[in-house]
Amino acid sequence: MATREDKQIKDKLLADLKERQEKIKAMGGRDGVAKQKKRGKLTARERIDRLLDKGTFCETGMFATNRGTALGMDKIQVPADGVVTGYGKIDGRKVYVYAQDFTTVGGSLSEIHAAKICHIMDSAAKVGCPIISINDSGGARIQDGVDALAGYGQIFYRNSIFSGVIPQICAILGPCAGGGVYSPALMDFIFMVKGISYAFITGPQVVKAVMGEEINPEELGGAITAQKKAGVACRSENSEAECLESIRELLGYLPSSNRERPKRVDLGDDPNRIDPTLFDIVPASPNKPYDIHKIIERVFDQEPNGKKNYFELFPIFATNIITCFARLNGWSVGIIAQQPMSKAGCLDIDACDKASRFIRFCDAFNIPIINLVDVPGYLPGTDQEWGGIIRHGAKMLYAYSEATVPKITLTIRKAYGGAYLGMCCKDLGADTVFCWPTTELAVMGPEGAAAVIFRKELEKAEDADALLQEKIQEYRSIFANPYRAAEHLHVDDVIDPAETRPRLIKALEMVIDKMEPRPKKKHGIIPT
Numbered sequence: 001m002a003t004r005e006d007k008q009i010k011d012k013l014l015a016d017l018k019e020r021q022e023k024i025k026a027m028g029g030r031d032g033v034a035k036q037k038k039r040g041k042l043t044a045r046e047r048i049d050r051l052l053d054k055g056t057f058c059e060t061g062m063f064a065t066n067r068g069t070a071l072g073m074d075k076i077q078v079p080a081d082g083v084v085t086g087y088g089k090i091d092g093r094k095v096y097v098y099a100q101d102f103t104t105v106g107g108s109l110s111e112i113h114a115a116k117i118c119h120i121m122d123s124a125a126k127v128g129c130p131i132i133s134i135n136d137s138g139g140a141r142i143q144d145g146v147d148a149l150a151g152y153g154q155i156f157y158r159n160s161i162f163s164g165v166i167p168q169i170c171a172i173l174g175p176c177a178g179g180g181v182y183s184p185a186l187m188d189f190i191f192m193v194k195g196i197s198y199a200f201i202t203g204p205q206v207v208k209a210v211m212g213e214e215i216n217p218e219e220l221g222g223a224i225t226a227q228k229k230a231g232v233a234c235r236s237e238n239s240e241a242e243c244l245e246s247i248r249e250l251l252g253y254l255p256s257s258n259r260e261r262p263k264r265v266d267l268g269d270d271p272n273r274i275d276p277t278l279f280d281i282v283p284a285s286p287n288k289p290y291d292i293h294k295i296i297e298r299v300f301d302q303e304p305n306g307k308k309n310y311f312e313l314f315p316i317f318a319t320n321i322i323t324c325f326a327r328l329n330g331w332s333v334g335i336i337a338q339q340p341m342s343k344a345g346c347l348d349i350d351a352c353d354k355a356s357r358f359i360r361f362c363d364a365f366n367i368p369i370i371n372l373v374d375v376p377g378y379l380p381g382t383d384q385e386w387g388g389i390i391r392h393g394a395k396m397l398y399a400y401s402e403a404t405v406p407k408i409t410l411t412i413r414k415a416y417g418g419a420y421l422g423m424c425c426k427d428l429g430a431d432t433v434f435c436w437p438t439t440e441l442a443v444m445g446p447e448g449a450a451a452v453i454f455r456k457e458l459e460k461a462e463d464a465d466a467l468l469q470e471k472i473q474e475y476r477s478i479f480a481n482p483y484r485a486a487e488h489l490h491v492d493d494v495i496d497p498a499e500t501r502p503r504l505i506k507a508l509e510m511v512i513d514k515m516e517p518r519p520k521k522k523h524g525i526i527p528t
């Protein structure tokens with residue numbers, strides 16, 4: 001039985017604890033929080049609460065504070081040293097999380113701030129669960145000097161070492177500069193929100209001072225710029241609520257670490273469902289566009305509530321190729337598909353970069369890859385050649401060849417030349433290759449091929465146009481179909497488009513547990 005004196009001491013200790021906690025939870029104080037709200041932003045603590053399942057957040061390192069004393073830092077105690085760290089659950093699954101608090105010293109990163117982040121990164125890797133960062137930071141804390149830079153170094157090191165081990169997802173929800181954007185760049189996915197997120201190495205003031213260029217933050221590194229122009233953000237959402245919800249949705253397609261495969265989710269869609277109207281989406285003419293989303297919507301598992309059944313990454317960057325997650329009979333799969341509505345679905349530098357990264361992510365996290373191919377070739381021209389299409393295109397060949405997850409390729413209408421290889425044919429390790437009857441599969445299109453092969457005859461011909469048309473037809477009848485390739489085993493089967501869903505499911509389930517040994521090496525050297 002506790003004595004009265006004993007109780008008084010303990011009550012005092014508890015009151016002291018509560019007071020300290022409340023002070024820290026007040027973050028940058030009433031004014032700082034009001035400023036954050038005025039900018040249309042949630043606070044770090046509100047963000048974590050909204051991201052995680054209700055009541056699951058456990059904070060770590062709450063009492064941490066700044067160690068640096070230079071330039072007046074000895075006179076202040078930075079609550080939680082500007083970053084809220086801890087763990088909780090999303091849809092019942094464990095995650096580690098941190099959110100930088102812009103209301104305290106601009107969310108800037110100090111030695112202790114970095115140590116808190118590193119601690120939860122290490123924990124996430126040990127446990128084998130995703131890490132989610134919410135970045136809202138002016139970068140390295142200027143007053144901390146090289147200690148802050150060292151902190152960034154330690155984070156970058158962990159971002160790299162844990163790459164492909166645990167999923168690393170970042171939401172940039174404020175003006176992020178310097179190191180504040182390089183850690184996200186080393187993570188797997190960056191989400192941003194229109195109007196509040198900015199990502200740049202140096203802000204508009206430095207750009208003006210050094211380059212003499214006048215540019216506003218939105219144009220330099222706003223959410224749309226960062227996705228559409230720079231290909232840095234995988235999504236630019238309309239609000240923080242949407243952004244946090246998107247992260248939760250994305251996690252549903254991912255395993256917790258590379259030790260697992262993603263959880264299978266039965267949406268109740270019939271694996272034998274055939275769709276006689278599927279073929280109507282694709283025009284018979286190889287040059288007419290159509291929206292590949294319509295095929296994805298119909299083939300992959302449909303949500304019972306009619307909700308969108310795929311999660312697209314980089315929807316406004318390199319729109320000629322689509323990368324998204326969806327489900328096939330409950331299995332999480334990564335889809336790589338041409339979009340004939342954009343640049344006729346040609347492969348170009350950005351498309352190759354976008355696809356290569358996605359392939360490597362899927363491979364690292366045991367997510368099978370489904371390729372939906374309708375590709376006329378690589379985009380020609382000086383922009384592409386001088387920009388390095390050779391090395392960017394090589395990256396995609398490398399990524400497909402390296403990947404040992406199940407790889408299934410369906411050619412819908414055409415696959416020409418190098419781009420046929422670039423979209424994962426059998427020779428690059430596709431486990432199964434299907435074609436629709438609309439498929440043209442050859443070294444190049446009939447027009448170009450006839451002009452090259454019959455150049456001499458055409459030069460001598462009286463009616464060159466008529467001869468060219470005749471030769472185009474001849475070439476088309478031999479090569480512009482899937483059967484030549486099927487005869488030579490480059491294609492496993494030519495299928496009725498109506499049966500696409502059951503055929504893909506059966507092919508996937510056959511190879512879901514396949515093993516593909518590779519030669520031992522430290523690591524390969526991916527073209528960059």
Ligand code: HXC
Nearest residue numbers: 105106108138139140141142152175177178179180182203
């Ligand atoms: C210390 C910082 C800070 C920083 C912001 N603050 N950034 N304090 N170190 N890096 C403080 C401000 O002094 C201010 O304090 C408060 O945070 C809010 O900042 P504001 O400037 O009022 O906000 P805003 O107008 O929205 O501008 C945000 C900003 C700007 C664009 C991020 O603050 C800025 O340009 N900061 C510096 C960015 C930068 O160059 N960082 C270093 C990068 S180098 P008060 O007390 O007034 O509220 C780096 C090294 C790693 O990161 C490189 C690795 C490759």
